Amino acid sequence: xxxxxxxxxxxxxxxxxxxxxxxxxxxxxxxxxxxxxxxxxxxxxxxxxxxxxxxxxxxxxxxxxxxxxxxxxxxx
Amino acid sequence: xxxxxxxxxxxxxxxxxxxxxxxxxxxxxxxxxxxxxxxxxxxxxxxxxxxxxxxxxxxxxxxxxxxxxxxxxxxxxxxxxxxxxxxxxxxxxxxxxxxxxxxxxxxxxxxxxxxxxxxxxxxxxxxxxxxxxxxxxxxxxxxxxxxxxxxxxxxxxxxxxxxxxxxxxxxxxxxxxxxxxxxxxxxxxxxxxxxxxxxxxxxxxxxxxxxxxxxxxxxxxxxxxxxxxxxxxxxxxxxxxxxxxxxxxxxxxxxxxxxxxxxxxxxxxxxxxxxxxxxxxxxxxxxxxxxxxxxxxxxxxxxxxxxxxxxxxxxxxxxxxxxxxxxxxxxxxxxxxxxxxxxxxxxxxxxxxxxxxxxxxxxxx
Numbered sequence: 001x002x003x004x005x006x007x008x009x010x011x012x013x014x015x016x017x018x019x020x021x022x023x024x025x026x027x028x029x030x031x032x033x034x035x036x037x038x039x040x041x042x043x044x045x046x047x048x049x050x051x052x053x054x055x056x057x058x059x060x061x062x063x064x065x066x067x068x069x070x071x072x073x074x075x076x
Numbered sequence: 077x078x079x080x081x082x083x084x085x086x087x088x089x090x091x092x093x094x095x096x097x098x099x100x101x102x103x104x105x106x107x108x109x110x111x112x113x114x115x116x117x118x119x120x121x122x123x124x125x126x127x128x129x130x131x132x133x134x135x136x137x138x139x140x141x142x143x144x145x146x147x148x149x150x151x152x153x154x155x156x157x158x159x160x161x162x163x164x165x166x167x168x169x170x171x172x173x174x175x176x177x178x179x180x181x182x183x184x185x186x187x188x189x190x191x192x193x194x195x196x197x198x199x200x201x202x203x204x205x206x207x208x209x210x211x212x213x214x215x216x217x218x219x220x221x222x223x224x225x226x227x228x229x230x231x232x233x234x235x236x237x238x239x240x241x242x243x244x245x246x247x248x249x250x251x252x253x254x255x256x257x258x259x260x261x262x263x264x265x266x267x268x269x270x271x272x273x274x275x276x277x278x279x280x281x282x283x284x285x286x287x288x289x290x291x292x293x294x295x296x297x298x299x300x301x302x303x304x305x306x307x308x309x310x311x312x313x314x315x316x317x318x319x320x321x322x323x324x325x326x327x328x329x330x331x332x333x334x335x336x337x338x339x340x341x342x343x344x345x346x347x348x349x350x351x352x353x354x355x356x357x358x359x360x361x362x363x364x365x366x367x368x369x370x371x372x373x374x375x376x377x378x379x380x381x382x383x384x385x386x387x388x389x390x391x392x393x394x395x396x397x398x399x400x401x402x403x404x405x406x407x408x409x410x411x412x413x414x415x416x417x418x419x420x421x422x423x424x425x426x427x428x429x430x431x432x433x434x435x436x437x438x439x440x441x
């Protein structure tokens with residue numbers, strides 16, 4: 001139930017959007033709860049987009065983890 | 077965005093696991109609790125417990141939204157269905173046991189019970205059959221409640237009402253934090269609930285209970301890093317709130333979703349299966365939307381139900397006090413294809429997840 005799946009917005013029609021979940025899966029999703037545009041990745045839960053994914057933050061998270069692991073290795 | 081590839085990197089996972097081993101206490105074990113069925117799925121499916129040292133235990137709290145719905149509320153849905161009203165619900169709600177029967181049992185007896193994918197589908201279904209009366213059984217945590225609010229604020233057909241059973245997570249976490257015999261040392265906070273509620277509701281856990289709390293995502297690296305961050309906080313003796321899932325969780329959460337929820341629902345005390353009544357943990361329809369309340373429209377109100385069946389340990393498994401394999405019914409009388417307890421029904425139920433991925437749990441079982 002709290003399972004949420006990321007997908008890419010391919011077309012917007014008022015309060016609904018076509019979302020591409022990959023591997024050929026396209027579904028209509030309600031986007032009332034988020035500010036979004038075509039090309040954004042959204043987190044979809046039970047037919048509703050609940051948040052927009054931040055690509056930059058995703059990369060920064062990984063960079064941060066690598067940095068933490070590296071710096072702590074260097075510090076013993 | 078190739079999230080799977082990035083956040084399932086085995087090399088990075090190995091390095092985080094090494095760090096966890098170095099930070100793990102030598103003697104006094106650390107107990108970390110998560111409160112989301114999807115976290116349990118990630119931990120079990122990817123065998124994360126096998127990567128953790130013996131002194132670091134991760135337990136599953138009440139994170140399965142169908143498992144915590146009390147029998148009395150399922151009894152209400154069954155009673156409504158038996159009146160000849162069409163009840164729509166999410167698929168994994170269908171088989172959750174009520175006091176004497178589930179909605180699936182009611183359907184087998186001839187009631188009209190239908191599965192929907194979303195609250196919006198329930199509205200569309202009701203619109204297609206204006207001569208029938210429909211009730212949507214609205215369950216779920218803060219991830220799902222905003223979608224019910226969206227539909228209630230939209231153009232609803234007259235033949236649809238809502239049996240609202242939504243619950244909110246922070247009061248249940250507070251209950252766990254206050255359970256002395258549970259002896260928790262930290263929380264992995266639920267990533268998707270947090271996309272909606274933000275970070276502020278968790279501040280109380282490090283501040284008032286001294287519990288390190290880390291909001292984590294659902295890929296294996298997310299969970300491993302969550303465990304690492306909690307151990308690091310314990311090691312430093314500085315409990316705080318951290319957001320590991322910043323790619324979707326913002327400090328303020330989803331403000332629009334919060335606003336719509338507040339507009340439609342008020343807070344009420346609510347029963348949780350296995351946990352009893354938790355103050356201010358249930359969302360109830362506000363007075364101005366009472367016309368959509370299935371209780372009043374169909375004259376149904378059941379206060380007490382039978383939550384636990386003989387031998388079933390769901391009430392202990394839901395709060396992480398017991399493990400599924402400690403239940404005498406697990407994979408014997410209670411199996412995914414024929415569940416006895418709610419934890420074996422929901423796709424996010426701890427027993428069901430363990431039963432479906434038992435081979436990966438070799439050292440735990």
